[in-house]
Amino acid sequence: MTEDRQSKPAAAGPLPEINTGALPKVIGYMLRLSQLLVYQAFQRAVNDETIRPPQFSILEIISCNPGVRPSDVAASIGVSRANLVPLLAELEKSGFLVRGSDRKDGRAQALHLTPAGEAQLTRLHEVVARLEDRLAEYLGPGGRETLLRLLHDLNTGAAKA
Amino acid sequence: MTEDRQSKPAAAGPLPEINTGALPKVIGYMLRLSQLLVYQAFQRAVNDETIRPPQFSILEIISCNPGVRPSDVAASIGVSRANLVPLLAELEKSGFLVRGSDRKDGRAQALHLTPAGEAQLTRLHEVVARLEDRLAEYLGPGGRETLLRLLHDLNTGAAKA
DNA sequence: TATTGTTATACTCTATAACTATA
DNA sequence: TATAGTTATAGAGTATAACAATA
Numbered sequence A, B: 001m002t003e004d005r006q007s008k009p010a011a012a013g014p015l016p017e018i019n020t021g022a023l024p025k026v027i028g029y030m031l032r033l034s035q036l037l038v039y040q041a042f043q044r045a046v047n048d049e050t051i052r053p054p055q056f057s058i059l060e061i062i063s064c065n066p067g068v069r070p071s072d073v074a075a076s077i078g079v080s081r082a083n084l085v086p087l088l089a090e091l092e093k094s095g096f097l098v099r100g101s102d103r104k105d106g107r108a109q110a111l112h113l114t115p116a117g118e119a120q121l122t123r124l125h126e127v128v129a130r131l132e133d134r135l136a137e138y139l140g141p142g143g144r145e146t147l148l149r150l151l152h153d154l155n156t157g158a159a160k161a
Numbered sequence C: 001t002a003t004t005g006t007t008a009t010a011c012t013c014t015a016t017a018a019c020t021a022t023a
Numbered sequence D: 001t002a003t004a005g006t007t008a009t010a011g012a013g014t015a016t017a018a019c020a021a022t023a
Helices: A027-046 A053-064 A070-077 A081-093 A115-139 A143-160 B027-046 B053-064 B070-077 B081-093 B115-139 B143-160
Strands: A097-101 A109-113 B097-101 B109-113
Touching (some): A027 B027, A053 A081, A053 B027, A070 A081, A143 B115, A143 B143, B070 B081, B070 B109, B081 B097, B109 B115
Antiparallel strands (some): A097 A109, B097 B109
């Protein structure tokens, strides 16, 4: 048995000996490193392989918009309608949501969370709140609010372009 | 021919009619939307399918660290050694880099950019600079610097945890 | 004609284990 | 025994085209 526990999960982050040149000044590069680390932290905190960030987002959006259509959920989280299908199917199979039918539009579905889905979402809110508080410690006083505002401005600006 | 140019490329961004609940206050959610938009903007600006953000990062790191080893490149951009292999092979095939051998370590390779690689990198620097300037407009005065500092603090903090 | 949910497909990305050759 | 580069593979994510039902 050679084991060889190599090929680490891409822990990311410039090594001290390596000169990353202009990359630390490139917004896209820094966004990628940050997202990688935050996603990994989310997975460790949630401790459930089947609940990844998109699943959390989907549950939140359905909870806040009872009867919402899959199309609008997809647009809200930046996933195509086609790729949302297996995600919804998995959440339905887990018993977290049900698909009703839209009275006004025979083509559309009306999504609702089950009590189990709401309970899962409540748990996720607690886990995420603790994680975000820990991240906020790294950002200094007011850092979290500033970061969220800047990302919001970036999103609304870039979306129009 | 039905065409049906649907399934938009996941343009992302909460629709005005949809309530995204607590998501706009979740750092990971906002990071994902931002990264999605910035990556798409990068692709449009570069206008070359074969040059994606990781390719740009790899060229930059080799240029700033002549003779660097693939292992260190992989760690710097948050990609596993195994997954770096096809990326390097593609860049080598495009004539942008060469793989020499490390004098001090027979196992390692020493990566160097070719003149064509340096030229491509110079072009990419110009494209990225224009893109970043446009993004900076959305962020307000000092916004870019603040965003980069916050992302840096987030990365260094989360990397230790 | 256009849209909603869906299927199918392809390609990228990511993760993991294991091999070889060097150390 | 440990590391560097590689191979292979499986899974997730993403992009695109097309279809049936409905509007």
